[in-house]
Amino acid sequence: MTSITTQTRSVVVERDIAHPPEKLWRALTQPHLMEEWLMKNDFKPQVGHGFQLRGEWGGVLDCEVLAVEPNKTLSYTWNHEHPDPAYALRSVVTFTLTPTATGTHLRVEQAGFHPDQKQAYGGAHAGWKAFLGNLDQLLDRLD
Template identity: 75%
Template sequence: MNEMVTETRSVIVEREMPHPPEKIWRALTQPHLIAEWLMKNDFEPVLGHRFNLRGDWGGVLDCEVLAVEPNRTLSYTWNFTHDDAAFNLRSVVTFTLTPTGTGTLLRMEQVGFRPDQKQAYGGAKMGWQGFLANLEQVLARIG
């Protein structure tokens, strides 16, 4: 069975944040903090750990940790299965932290959107802007 290879699209959001990488890493990897800016979860920063992200909208994402480099890189699958196959999503989210003179450049890249998934792609572009705005609020509060 040979699968047709299709071009996939990525959503990339970059934010310069006035916080050290260590602090942002905490918010990316501690379940109670993840719940505040992203979704409820049973995350652990352990390679191969399988976990769920549970959205307020009732959806559940199946995830698996693919890369963990403390204070630098975090990557996990972001898979969603829907009754309507058009909404099924197989993607990977990667956070990259780069120290700057005034804090950290946070880069979030989500890869794996099929060309026909315009709604999911558009939703992710908007969604990540909101998630990262929430993250900035959490960071400002946790000190």
């Protein structure tokens, strides 16, 4: 008897943000703000809502909201269809906000990378760092 184990990996990026959870939550859930730091979208913070993220490179991610706990947790699927299995991705992105004395600790986890998806895994690592840099700049401009 042969057992098949499917191990998946996660990309985790964490940072402390000098803004309160409520302000960060707005940037994570309001479509016009999401577009400024992430991608064009038709997002609604409602469990079960299907939406798309549209990248500047022309790619489209099909997503569905899995969890919404205002100012605390947001989770959605992040699916990218591609003919090459090394680039096709079915994953889940979870944002966890924890209040701190100076603002918010943000933890972003994208789970579901298969071992043969080294390029997608590396791309997500770099991508989330860039997205969160954009998010920092947006938060500094927001009232």
